Amino acid sequence: MEHLLNRFVDLANEMIAEESNHPMASYIPTSELASALDLSLSDKPMDDDAFFSTLRAVILKTPKTSSKAFFNQLFAGRHEKAVIGEFFSALLNNSMYTYKAAGPQIGIEANILSKVRDIIGWDQHSGGTFAPGGSMANFMGMIAARDSINKDIRYSGIDKTYTAYTSEVSHYSIDKNAAFAGIGRDQIRKIKADGFGKIIPCELSAQIQRDIDAGYTPFFVNATAGTTELGAYDDIHALRAICDHYQLWLHVDGAYGAAVMFSKAYKHLISGIETADSFSFNAHKMLRVPLPCSLFMVRDKQCLYDSFSNEADYLYQTGDDEFNPGKISLQCGRRNDALKFWALWKSIGTQGLEHMVDYQFHLADIARNYIRNHPDYTLCSFDDSVSVCFNYKDYSARDICTALYTENKLMVGYGCTDGKEYIRLVTINSQNSEQDLLDFFRTMEAFLAASETENQALELAAAPAF
Numbered sequence: 001m002e003h004l005l006n007r008f009v010d011l012a013n014e015m016i017a018e019e020s021n022h023p024m025a026s027y028i029p030t031s032e033l034a035s036a037l038d039l040s041l042s043d044k045p046m047d048d049d050a051f052f053s054t055l056r057a058v059i060l061k062t063p064k065t066s067s068k069a070f071f072n073q074l075f076a077g078r079h080e081k082a083v084i085g086e087f088f089s090a091l092l093n094n095s096m097y098t099y100k101a102a103g104p105q106i107g108i109e110a111n112i113l114s115k116v117r118d119i120i121g122w123d124q125h126s127g128g129t130f131a132p133g134g135s136m137a138n139f140m141g142m143i144a145a146r147d148s149i150n151k152d153i154r155y156s157g158i159d160k161t162y163t164a165y166t167s168e169v170s171h172y173s174i175d176k177n178a179a180f181a182g183i184g185r186d187q188i189r190k191i192k193a194d195g196f197g198k199i200i201p202c203e204l205s206a207q208i209q210r211d212i213d214a215g216y217t218p219f220f221v222n223a224t225a226g227t228t229e230l231g232a233y234d235d236i237h238a239l240r241a242i243c244d245h246y247q248l249w250l251h252v253d254g255a256y257g258a259a260v261m262f263s264k265a266y267k268h269l270i271s272g273i274e275t276a277d278s279f280s281f282n283a284h285k286m287l288r289v290p291l292p293c294s295l296f297m298v299r300d301k302q303c304l305y306d307s308f309s310n311e312a313d314y315l316y317q318t319g320d321d322e323f324n325p326g327k328i329s330l331q332c333g334r335r336n337d338a339l340k341f342w343a344l345w346k347s348i349g350t351q352g353l354e355h356m357v358d359y360q361f362h363l364a365d366i367a368r369n370y371i372r373n374h375p376d377y378t379l380c381s382f383d384d385s386v387s388v389c390f391n392y393k394d395y396s397a398r399d400i401c402t403a404l405y406t407e408n409k410l411m412v413g414y415g416c417t418d419g420k421e422y423i424r425l426v427t428i429n430s431q432n433s434e435q436d437l438l439d440f441f442r443t444m445e446a447f448l449a450a451s452e453t454e455n456q457a458l459e460l461a462a463a464p465a466f
């Protein structure tokens with residue numbers, strides 16, 4: 001192992017140097033993947049040199065999500081301390097279900113959860129757990145809601161037609177989860193969002209009333225804190241009032257945007273989250289923790305036991321429930337997603353997390369200013385979001401994104417609202433400088449200018465070296 005670790009460090013250093021010299025991995029068409037790299041598995045073993053050289057080739061050809069050319073998804077960049085934490089999770093390889101198997105790591109998880117709880121302003125009755133991803137955290141929210149409306153469902157199954165509510169621009173996990181939970185995708189009511197991407201509260205209450213009148217049983221409302229496309233924040237107070245009126249569970253899907261809880265300047269965006277019954281939050285998005293790092297929080301901790309606990313004599317042999325988080329989790333074996341987040345938080349403090357969040361909004365302001373001041377651009381998104389959506393000249397957003405990717409210039413994706421496509425630039429990588437962001441625009445402009453001229457190859461070479 002020691003010998004291999006040295007080789008690992010060498011390769012990791014090479015990879016990181018490569019990433020800053022060449023922020024884009026060269027694009028491999030899927031049809032050429034099998035011939036470009038030796039990915040096949042064979043009967044025979046391989047010696048270490050051959051193994052490392054094969055591994056090296058794959059590593060260097062893999063998309064570089066921490067480079068300054070990656071703006072494609074709702075995660076990017078790496079925090080070195082968080083990565084160190086992740087390495088040790090793999091080396092230690094504890095399973096986070098019992099104190100016996102994970103020891104102090106359980107305390108690390110518990111400390112994060114109670115700190116988040118304090119930041120939200122919740123008391124001892126509240127609690128939480130790490131879920132295997134934000135989609136699964138949302139799933140836990142729906143299950144907890146389902147079991148709270150009728151405690152028998154987990155034994156006898158769904159007894160009537162329950163309906164759930166979410167905005168038309170919310171994350172697709174809500175639909176999938178309805179299928180998993182036995183609610184059914186068809187019982188998800190997609191409520192209209194306004195021009196800013198926020199759910200329209202009176203449309204919600206009208207739909208709930210129509211469903212009650214038609215004999216359905218509403219049980220769950222999902223608010224989104226940071227929609228996947230525009231980064232919009234639903235009005236949690238307004239939704240809480242409706243949920244109180246109809247006695248419904250309010251879950252906040254904060255997978256993308258709930259990290260604003262750490263920022264004095266932006267936490268107003270999730271004002272009211274303390275009144276939710278549950279919420280989810282991904283530290284692997286705005287906080288640069290390696291994937292996955294997802295928290296599921298509930299105002300009443302008991303519901304975690306009601307929905308997720310199962311006795312198992314072969315597993316729970318020592319300690320009390322508080323130190324055996326396997327009792328409130330979706331899975332049995334649990335990877336340690338807490339150590340990397342703790343390593344980050346411990347090293348930079350809550351102030352460091354705040355700075356990270358504020359800086360992403362600052363970068364987004366820089367990008368929006370650039371767009372507003374350049375007549376070739378149209379801004380399609382709004383302030384107070386780290387998703388900056390725009391169109392350039394009359395190019396198709398889809399075509400630009402695809403060409404930038406296949407020509408090894410930039411990784412950026414496109415989104416769509418009301419049938420209108422736009423480029424979605426996400427300023428979530430707080431390692432980027434303002435200049436890196438301006439370079440994004442310059443690289444794109446130069447690339448498109450070059451592709452407009454006949455002598456393409458020549459002009460491309462003159463594009464700013466990213």
Ligand SMILES: *Cc1c(COP(=O)(O)O)cnc(C)c1O
Nearest residue numbers: 133134135171226228253255256
């Ligand atoms: C990313 C995201 C999710 C899903 O989280 P995963 O960790 O990718 O499963 C859910 N909701 C919203 C709003 C998201 O942005």
